Amino acid sequence: MPRISRQLNIISRCQSSYRRMRLEGDFAPGYHAYALAICARPGRSQDELADALCINKSTIARGIDWLLENGYVRRELKPEDKRCFLVYPTDKMLEIYPKVKMIADSWNKILTEDISEEELAVTYSVIAKMAEHAKRAALEIGGDKQ
Template sequence: MRPYSVGKLMSFINRIAQRELAERLKPHGIGSGGQHSYLKAILATPGMNQDKLTSVVKFDKATTTRCIRQLEEAGYVKRTVDEQDRRSYRLYPTEIAIAFEPKLQAILDDYNRLLTAHLTVEEIDALHALLQKMYDGLDEPSLNPT
């Protein structure tokens, strides 16, 4: 039996949805793609270095460098050299970022509501649980060489 094309559906949905999200973040100087993921992670856990952050958001470390630079230029993130290890930077949200957090969260909540607008509450629960399980399965040593 042929497996369902779960990958195709996810890629479709993601592609359509990302355009919506980009449009909503743009007025706040936050670029499309992963920038908001970085900002959310820094707000949630201030003081991480870029390497840690890269593994949290699952992008490439080069992408991290660039996204952080953009967030810094937009005034959302501060970088300070870690005195314990002078190679790495500790990342902190600025006052502006902290003030913006509720708005950011509202945009993301809105986005999620849009995505799941045609599902019942039970269906959303089930979908979230399944995606979480899927994610946990993928986020394993086999695919994540140390």
């Protein structure tokens, strides 16, 4: 059986290079997913972001700290739970968001070039199942979803 993870890793590394070359400035490619998630649903908690991005909570905290220090997000205490921070994009984040989204969309177009709608539907379905299996396996061994 072919090693599917090898192909997924190649796609991931190429995507990172593509992002780095397409977006100038100090916004690192590793933060694109954060930008997409935060701008799509402002006011999520860090825990909700961790779940949405399948990143462990300590990594999310470090990522949010970097975004905060560089002026891309602001945090507010959740009114009903003072232990929980809600994350919002700043004007600086909103300014680069259209470019980040365009890069994500253009990468998706590159990946799906010459692939029929039927093939894409099957591929997406299979990859979604694999993602669920990966999450379950990570949780079963006592980790989180990273």
